[in-house]
Amino acid sequence: MGSLQETWVYLSASPLFHLTMTLVAFQIANWVFEKAGRNPLLNPVLGAVLLLVALLVVTDTDYGTYFEGAQFVHFLLGPATVALAVPLYRQWTHVRRSALAITVSLLCGSLTAILTAIAVAWLLGGSAQVLASVAPKSVTAPVAMAIAEELGGVPSLTAVLVIVTGIFGAMFGPAVLSLIGVTDLRARGLAIGTASHGIGTARALQENETAGAFSGLAMGLNALATALLLPILWGVLAKYLTF
Amino acid sequence: MLGYLTLILVCQLAGELVAGALALPVPGPVLGMVLLFVILVLLGEVPESLNQTATGLLQSMSLLFVPAGTGVIVHFDLLGEALLPLGAALIASTLATIVVTARLMQWLGKGRADG
Numbered sequence: 001m002g003s004l005q006e007t008w009v010y011l012s013a014s015p016l017f018h019l020t021m022t023l024v025a026f027q028i029a030n031w032v033f034e035k036a037g038r039n040p041l042l043n044p045v046l047g048a049v050l051l052l053v054a055l056l057v058v059t060d061t062d063y064g065t066y067f068e069g070a071q072f073v074h075f076l077l078g079p080a081t082v083a084l085a086v087p088l089y090r091q092w093t094h095v096r097r098s099a100l101a102i103t104v105s106l107l108c109g110s111l112t113a114i115l116t117a118i119a120v121a122w123l124l125g126g127s128a129q130v131l132a133s134v135a136p137k138s139v140t141a142p143v144a145m146a147i148a149e150e151l152g153g154v155p156s157l158t159a160v161l162v163i164v165t166g167i168f169g170a171m172f173g174p175a176v177l178s179l180i181g182v183t184d185l186r187a188r189g190l191a192i193g194t195a196s197h198g199i200g201t202a203r204a205l206q207e208n209e210t211a212g213a214f215s216g217l218a219m220g221l222n223a224l225a226t227a228l229l230l231p232i233l234w235g236v237l238a239k240y241l242t243f
Numbered sequence: 244m245l246g247y248l249t250l251i252l253v254c255q256l257a258g259e260l261v262a263g264a265l266a267l268p269v270p271g272p273v274l275g276m277v278l279l280f281v282i283l284v285l286l287g288e289v290p291e292s293l294n295q296t297a298t299g300l301l302q303s304m305s306l307l308f309v310p311a312g313t314g315v316i317v318h319f320d321l322l323g324e325a326l327l328p329l330g331a332a333l334i335a336s337t338l339a340t341i342v343v344t345a346r347l348m349q350w351l352g353k354g355r356a357d358g
Contacts, residue, residue: 022306022309022310022313023306025309026305026306026309030305044305044306045305045306045308045309045312046312048306048309048312049309049312049313049315052309052313053313053315053316056313056316057316063313063314063316063317066310066313067310067314070309070310070313071310073306073307073309073310074307074310074311076300076303076307077272077307077308078255078271078272078275079248079251079252079255079272079300080300080301080303080304080307081255081270081272081273081275081276082251082254082255082258082272082275082276082278082279083251083276083279083296083297083300083301084276084301085254085276085277085278085279085280085283085297086279086283086289086293086294086297086298086301087297087301088276088280089280089283089284089289090289092284098348098351098352100351101347101348101351101352102348102352104347104351105344105345105347105348105351106344108343108344108347109340109343109344109347112336112339112340112343112344113336113337113339113340116332116335116336116339116340117332117333117335117336118332120328120331120332120335120336121328121329121331121332122328124327124328124331124332125327125328126325126328126329126332127325130325130328130329133329134328134329134332134333137332137333137336137337138336138337138340140270140273141311142270142272143269143270143273146270154318154321156314156317156318157318157321157322159311159314160311160312160314160315160318160322161329161333162311163308163311163312163314163315164312164315164333165333165337166308167312168333168334168337169337169341172337172338173337173341176338176341176342177341177345180342180345180346182345182346182349183349184345184348184349184352186348186352187344187345187346187348187349187352188345190344190345190348191340191341191342191344191345191348192341194340194341194344195337195340195341195344196337196341198304198307198308199305199308201304202301202304202305202308203305205301205302205304212301216276218344220273220276220277223269223270223273224269224273227269
C-alpha cells in the first residue's frame, strides 16, 4: 500500500497524469455526446470540464499542477487557429463575393456582443470589475484576456467566461438559428463565430465546411473589431453610466 | 505531414513576433492564420498533406479548450458572487449577437445563399 501511495504521489505530480486525464475526460464526454445522437446539451467541452473539475476537487489538486500537464493540449490552440486558413482559403470565392455583407454584419454583431453584455451586467448590479471581465466574452481567449486587463477586469475570470460563452453558443446557436429561419450557411457560420469564437467554430466545422470557414473568419475579424472598439466604447460608457 | 506542421508553427511564430513588435491588438495565431492564408493564395492550391494536417488539428479543436475551461475551478468564489449579472449578460448577449449577425448577413447576402 505504501508503494502505491508513493507511485500516486509521483504520478499525480507528473505532467503525464493530467495530460492523460484531459484526453480521457474528453473521450468520455465525446463518447456520451455521440451516443446521445450529438445532443447539443451534452456538449463534450462542458462534459470534459465537469469531469476534470470533479477529479481536481476529489484529489485536492490545484489548477497550476493540473495545467502543467494540460498545457500541451492548450498549446495546440495556436496552431489550430493558424490551420483555419485552410477552410478559409477553400471558401475564399464565397467570402470575397459577400465582403460588404460580412463587414457590416460582423461590425453590428460585434457591437451587439459588447453593448448587450455591458448593459445586462450593469442593470443587474455588476461591479465595474465584473463589467470589464464580461464585456469581451465573445472573442478568442488571448485577446479577451488582454482587453479585460486593459479595462480593469480579471483576465483569468474572462478566460472562463469566454469558454462558457463558447460552449453556450455551440450548444444553442445552431438551434436558435434554425428557429429564426436562418438557413444560409454563411450567415450561420458568421453568427456562431462572432458570438462564440473558436468553440463555436469547432461546432460549425462539424456541421458544414462553409459554415466552419465563415465562423473561423468571423472569429478572427471579431477579435480585431472588439480589440479596437471596446476600449473606446468603455471610455464613453464610463462617463455616462456610474460604474 | 511534419513539413506542414512546421509551416503552421512558423506562421504562428511570425504572427507572434509581428503582433509583439508592433504592439498590435490582434493575437499572434490570428496573424499566423492570415499569413498562411496569403501563402495559400500564392500557391494557388492547398497541398494534400497540409490539408490532412489542418483537418487533423481542426477535428480535435473542441478538446483544445478543455484546459482553459477547467480554470473555472479557480473562480468559483467570484462566479458565485456575481452569478446573476455574469450569467444573464452572457446568455442574453450571446443570443442577441447570434440573431443580429445571422439575420443581417442572411438579409444583406440575399440571392447568393447557395453556399
